[in-house]
């Protein structure tokens with residue numbers, strides 16, 4: 001294989017958009033970083049171009065093949081297709097076990113040398129990940145071995161995705177109040193709203209948003225909640241008494257809710273950097289909130305048999321370090337009842353509990369960030385592992 005510094009290295013990344021934006025959000029970010037920072041010629045295979053378009057406006061939802069930011073984007077239409085060995089990339093990544101076409105796998109077996117084949121898994125803070133990271137999985141019939149690759153929060157995992165220039169960009173933005181004010185003003189945020197506690201809100205529809213709005217409304221501190229269009233739409237609509245479309249805004253008591261457009265990924269980072277507290281969800285926004293160096297609350301993607309409760313607790317165990325206000329709030333935000341608890345959560349107490357520890361959470365966010373920096377970044381770690389297999 002050519003080295004990861006060699007622009008001729010080719011990589012195919014297969015992404016199946018199961019639900020929401022996270023899968024394509026992660027794959028698109030990874031593809032760009034591999035191309036821009038490592039000179040890899042990336043082909044991104046995506047089955048749902050319409051969802052892709054929401055986070056990247058340049059996407060043509062009808063194109064079988066298109067070039068965006070130096071990346072070949074192919075519409076992945078199914079399991080059919082015949083491929084020759086010359087079609088196969090040096091590194092083949094299937095995101096989250098998305099089952100690449102059998103014809104592609106058959107052609108991989110014809111290659112000499114064989115491509116590196118990785119299954120890039122989802123992020124979890126659970127300990128078992130360390131034992132499974134980089135494990136081989138030989139193909140039952142063909143002379144091919146796939147390896148599992150896990151992102152994670154420890155040195156025994158692949159780390160977290162982070163662009164090389166991200167931290168410098170963030171620090172520059174956050175040290176420039178005019179740039180931050182101009183950014184927020186683009187969405188109609190007024191000076192008065194900027195002076196309040198600024199909260200970005202990205203969560204799944206089942207989050208107890210109405211109860212939180214009530215707590216904010218009756219709280220002592222003014223809160224400006226910036227919510228992307230389509231997020232918590234019912235609760236936002238009920239609060240505004242009007243359709244929750246971008247540009248809509250309303251106030252009641254101490255709370256102002258403003259609906260933003262769903263912005264492109266780089267602007268979403270700026271939103272996180274400009275807010276005082278970020279509510280994030282899934283995987284990618286959850287990681288971006290960690291790079292923002294600000295307090296955040298995670299709404300985890302729900303899984304069967306409440307598997308996500310375990311994952312949430314595993315993360316909080318690593319992260320929340322004595323911040324009971326964050327633990328209590330996060331568990332209730334995710335519908336996890338603390339042992340012995342029953343009935344409705346008391347949001348009028350949970351919010352002040354979180355609010356009181358925000359200074360501690362801000363300090364923790366910075367310490368955590370530096371701990372995570374020490375593990376390098378996922379794209380570089382992954383390429384180093386791929387090179388070691390050849």
Ligand code: TRH
Nearest residue numbers: 019020021022025262263264265268281282283284285
């Ligand atoms: O969209 P999500 O809920 O994705 C989830 C998770 O990835 C989960 O692990 C997966 O299994 C499930 O989908 C099927 O949340 P996530 O991961 O935060 O992805 C959102 C993406 O959208 C992220 O890349 C940030 C981006 N985004 C924008 O670009 N602009 C915006 O305005 C907002 C709110 C988000």
